[in-house]
Amino acid sequence: MTPSIRDIAERVGKSITTVSRALHDYDDVSPETKELVRKAAEEMGYIANRQAQLLRQKTTDTIGFILPTFGPRFSDPFFSEFLAGIGNKASDYGYDMLVSTCPPGDKEIKTYQYEVQSNRVDGFIIVRTRVDDARIKYLNSIDFPFVAFGRVPGMEDIPFVDENSELGMQLIADYLIGLGHRHIACIAPSMEYTFAVHRIAGLKSGLRSHGIQLKENEILTGDLTEKGGYERAMELIRQKERPTAIVALNDLMAMGAISAIQDSGLTVGKDISVTGFDNIPSAAYTHPPLTTVSQPIFQIGGMVCEMLIQMVKHIPLENRQILLKPSLIERLSTGAPIK
16 A cells, blocks of 8 residues: 555654645745655655645635535535635635535545646645544545644644644633532534534533533534434423533524424523524524523634635645634623522
């Protein structure tokens, strides 16, 4: 099997980015490191991906974004905000944006391969990173530019912007405990998403700091939609001892939970409190308005776009990994539990 840049990086103890820049003779890599990397590459029989190199010599001034769709009625305000941020920033630099839709899986990787091999884009923006992310592995293997909104375990050297989800959920835990809640349940997406892993870890840590354990049977899995939140909330409401607060790991599932509580004849913020995460625009206009963790989705879209364009233009990034500090937005979907 032909060795990759990752294999060389592991052998010489350097980051993938450093190895790539050494092989491409960038000035910001020391002569000693270049020599180390080139010697290792020669000994290992590394052959540069000439196709990717040739493709990048012909720029398209276009940013690629493949939207991970999940069904025929896919609609998520999160992506609307994110795309608007990307598009506005791309326009500032004179770049276009090519948006494709594809469900996760084998077809998704083939879509990335097609976009690369047909020279349709100069780089990709990756969203909702996964614990085992085939998209990033593929782009890394051919040294093709990308920036991620989110982190990937074991790949700490990739360029990314992310929200400190652990801290955000600790803010939620502290807030709910401060209101008097002790019986708290959670509606989470699949743990294949790195943001879900971070948010669950933050919630558990925040509750533990107050001597409260989040029970595994009270962590239900939804699908990031209002429907998923509604269905999981109904399961929690029907439990013999229903929770006094439901923590949803995104705003859409929180909105579904609000509907489920109201359809059950209960009062949101009194009988059961609800929190979300993201602060999408409609979160302020639910009935009642949703308490949530705010992350600047529009601004993040602009940030990842600007980083990618700088990479395409071979402009060194001032910060390759940006972790933003979240804030808690208190609204009327939460209140003290009824005693």
